Amino acid sequence: MRNVSTLTRVALPAMDKQSLADAALRSAVGCWFLVTLTGQWLFMYYVAALYGASTMTGHFENWAKKTTLFKGYVPGDAVGNLAFAAHVTLAAVVSFGGVVQLIPQIRARAIAVHRWNGRAFLAAATTVAGGGLYMVWVRHASFHLVNSISVSLNAVLVLVFLAVAWRAARVHDIDGHRRWALRTFMVVNGSGYFIRVAFAGWSVFTAGAGTGEHADGPMSYFFLFAAYLLPLAILELYLRVRASGGTVARFATAIAIVAFTAYLTAGTLAATMARRHLVG
Secondary structure, eight states: OHHHHHHHHHHHHHHHHHHHHHHHHHHHHHHHHHHHHHHHHHHHHHHIIIIIHHHHTTOGGGGGGSTTOSSSOOTTOHHHHHHHHHHHHHHHHHHHHHHHHTOHHHHHHOHHHHHHHHHHHHHHHHHHHHHHHHHHHTSOOOSSHHHHHHHHHHHHHHHHHHHHHHHHHHTTOHHHHHHHHHHHHHHHTIIIIIHHHHHHHHHHHHTTTTOOTTSOSHHHHHHHHHHHHHHHHHHHHHHHHHHHOOHHHHHHHHHHHHHHHHHHHHHHHHHHHHHHHHHO
């Protein structure tokens, strides 16, 4: 009996720590999702408010309201203007549809909505990625070569991840489909939401140190790639820890996600305040 009691006293704290680690990880992910949902939909509102009416009516010259826009409306470049119009319009679809795909209640109770929204997201994300390649290599809407390489790598990752996620869904590999869909979500938002939040957050903490006047500073180079590779790395860490990580790994991952979420929160608030004068 003493041996049984001793084993019970030893086992229970271990179980409690594991449960606490699981709860911490779930809470961290929940906070990330709430901040990301808010930020994505604020970004969607910004895109719709700034570009929606002018794009839908064909008055592309009104894009000039955003004075920092690089090669938005170019007189006489009908193809390029249409490409940019499709790029920014579908960015709103990606922002809205991508977050909707992550809501588990929709997957569980409205699978038809999940599937059709997924198809719309796939088409929009493919067009946005292809448009990004066109913009930097054909229209030369890029500050420098590093920017072009970053956009290109981002676009290639989007297209590859989309293809793998679609194939997994076709063969009914649900777990594989979800993992690749999450990876797609991270990289497809790199050149839209995450990069704006990254720069805005950096401006809060350092007043933009090291970014350069034309996005040619060391921190600009870092953010151009980190905007999609860092969220992707954190996702990979989470997927692996959730599948086979121990208590310490789960706590450490939860802390990393909370830190990332705190930065996103600061960046989202800063970006929202900076956009108010443009859409007000």
